[in-house]
Amino acid sequence: MRVLLSIILLIVFNSVLSGQQFTIEESIELGLKNSKDLKISGSKVSSSQAKISEVNSQMLPKLSLSASYTRLSDIPPFEIITPLSPNPIKLYDILLNNYNFKLSLQQPLFTGFRLSSLKNAAEFNSKSFEVEYDEEVNNAAFNIYTSFWNYFKAQQILKLVDENLSQMELHLEDTKNFLDNGLVTLNDLLKLEVEYSNTTLKKIDAENSVELSRAAFNKSIGIEINAPSTLHSKEINSSQHEYDFDEILNEAKQNRNTLKSVEYKILALEENIDASRGGWFPSIFLFGNFYYSNPNPRILPPEDKFNDTWDIGVGLSWDLWNWGFTSSQTRQAEETKYQAELLLSKLNDAVEMEVYQSYLNYKKSLEKINVIQKSVEQAEENYRITKEKYNSQLATSSDLIDAEISLLLGKTNLTHALVDYELSRLALEKTIGRKIY
Known part of the structure; x- marks a missing residue:
């Protein structure tokens, strides 16, 4: 061997x-x-x-997500005075905490x-x-x-x-x-x-x-x-x-x-x-957004809870003079x-x-x-x-x-x-x- x-x-x-x-x-x-x-x-x-x-x-299409939290300073509540009431009427509470989620979709239609x-x-x-x-x-x-x-x-x-x-x-x-x-x-x-x-x-x-x-x-x-x-x-x-x-x-x-x-x-x-x-x-583009916020600014009076809303549209951007x-x-x-x-x-x-x-x-x-x-x-x-x-x-x-x-x-x-x-x-x-x- x-x-x-x-x-x-x-x-x-x-x-x-x-x-x-x-x-x-x-x-x-x-x-x-x-x-x-x-x-x-x-x-x-x-x-x-x-x-x-x-x-x-x-x-x-471009899909993007954004989120934010904002703490607001304390301010007096929004109140109105009417002739029929001796005391001010508070329309809604002040919400100091704001939570926002946004889902956006954008599609170019024409870019020159x-x-x-x-x-x-x-x-x-x-x-x-x-x-x-x-x-x-x-x-x-x-x-x-x-x-x-x-x-x-x-x-x-x-x-x-x-x-x-x-x-x-x-x-x-x-x-x-x-x-x-x-x-x-x-x-x-x-x-x-x-x-x-x-x-x-x-x-x-x-x-x-x-x-x-x-x-x-x-x-x-x-x-x-x-x-x-x-x-x-x-x-x-x-x-x-x-x-x-x-x-x-x-x-x-x-x-x-x-x-x-x-x-x-x-x-x-x-x-x-x-x-x-x-x-x-x-430049012309199609856009759409989905919002999930607390409070949702589109809902009045403001509520201390999450609500969803959306929008869709067509945008145009044109430099007329540069x-x-x-x-x-x-x-x-x-x-x-x-x-x-x-x-x-x-x-x-x-x-x-x-x-x-x-x-x-x-x-x-x-x-x-x-x-x-x-x-x-x-x-x-x-x-x-x-x-x-x-x-x-x-x-x-x-x-x-x-x-x-x-x-x-x-x-x-x-x-x-x-x-x-x-x-x-x-x-x-x-x-x-x-x-x-």
């Missing part, structure tokens, strides 16, 4: 040490789930929906279109926050993609440096044998050892880059910064995607949630203008709408520039891959030939070092180019307004 328990604990411990492996799909799912920015944006959507409920409540306009404005604002949330999801997904592929790039570069070090160790061993047999000079061996040390320094930098990119990846998906996470990814597919600039620009202007959000806000501001103009109209208050509110609402329209125009220009820039970056990254792939093929062939010549003592150690450096640089550049291509493609898709998650 102890042996079995030890085996289980060892398996669990090793799995923890090795870290969790993430695919790009798992990273996106976990990162979106843990994103604080998305939670903030989602809270804004919920708040905007509550605003709609708030305005709706103002269009429904203010409430209906405010409701429409709240609905448009809510739609604006919803499309902003969708935009935030896309941005969060792109940030996760970026951290994922940067982590992948750092790992690949470290792998290339390790491979280069392994090759150099073999060359060092061969060169030492050549030196023992008098086929090379000590200077040739020293050159290789210096280059080996330089490459070891590159490995230290590459390892540091891996740790930093892992930390950035961990935070992007919402796990501990020093968690030993690893990646499981397929090779980047550098096949060309066809894009027509005019088509993707039109698509961006139709689909970008940034533009849709401002368009909804402009519609909301138009409704706010109508709501501000409501001050020029009267020193331009309504006009000023309307002007403010109109200017706010004007500012939003100018902002929309600026955003359209910015989107056009952003699409063009992303389009050029995508084309540039694709061209870079084609050029660097040819460079890597040439470097591999040059390294193969130089290595054969070096083994046959037809090339110097300097030639071999140059060939190794060129090959490492070419492969490193290709790794950078492939990741840059994938990120530029995703950036273009995001800029167009397409979902990338």
Whole structure:
């Protein structure tokens, strides 16, 4: 039993040490789930929906209850003197304690279109926050993609440096044998050892880059910064995607949630203008009250007991002159709408520039891959030939070092180019307004 328990604990411990492996799909799912920015944006959507409920409540009957107790000062009773009676006649007793309960119901009938306009404005604002949330999801997904592929790039570069070090160790061993047999000079061996040390320094930098990119990846998906996470990814597919600039620009202007959000806000501001103009109209409301009082002032003579009465009616309230208050509110609402329209125009220009820039970056990254792939093929062939010549003592150690450096640089550049291509493609898709998650 102890042996079995030890085996289980060892398996669990090793799995923890090795870290969790993430695919790009798992990273996106976990990162979106843990994103604080998305939670903030989602809270804004919920708040905007509550605003709609708030305005709706103002269009429904309002029921209120009030109660009071009043202690009055003592005064002489109300008496009258008549010719027929030598003594004053007291009409009723003075009641010093007053108890009042009032139940009121009020229903707006007409508010100068203010409430209906405010409701429409709240609905448009809510739609604006919803499309902003969708935009935030896309941005969060792109940030996760970026951290994922940067982590992948750092790992690949470290792998290339390790491979280069392994090759150099073999060359060092061969060169030492050549030196023992008098086929090379000590200077040739020293050159290789210096280059080996330089490459070891590159490995230290590459390892540091891996740790930093892992930390950035961990935070992007919402796990501990020093968690030993690893990646499981397929090779980047550098096949060309066809894009027509005019088509993707039109698509961006139709689909970008940034533009849709401002368009909804402009519609909301138009409704706010109508709501501000409501001050020029009267407000009409239906009201009803139920009274339960001791004494009830409508019952004469006053009685020291509770009695109920009620009333119902229609009221009208109209500001005939308010020193331009309504006009000023309307002007403010109109200017706010004007500012939003100018902002929309600026955003359209910015989107056009952003699409063009992303389009050029995508084309540039694709061209870079084609050029660097040819460079890597040439470097591999040059390294193969130089290595054969070096083994046959037809090339110097300097030639071999140059060939190794060129090959490492070419492969490193290709790794950078492939990741840059994938990120530029995703950036273009995001800029167009397409979902990338």
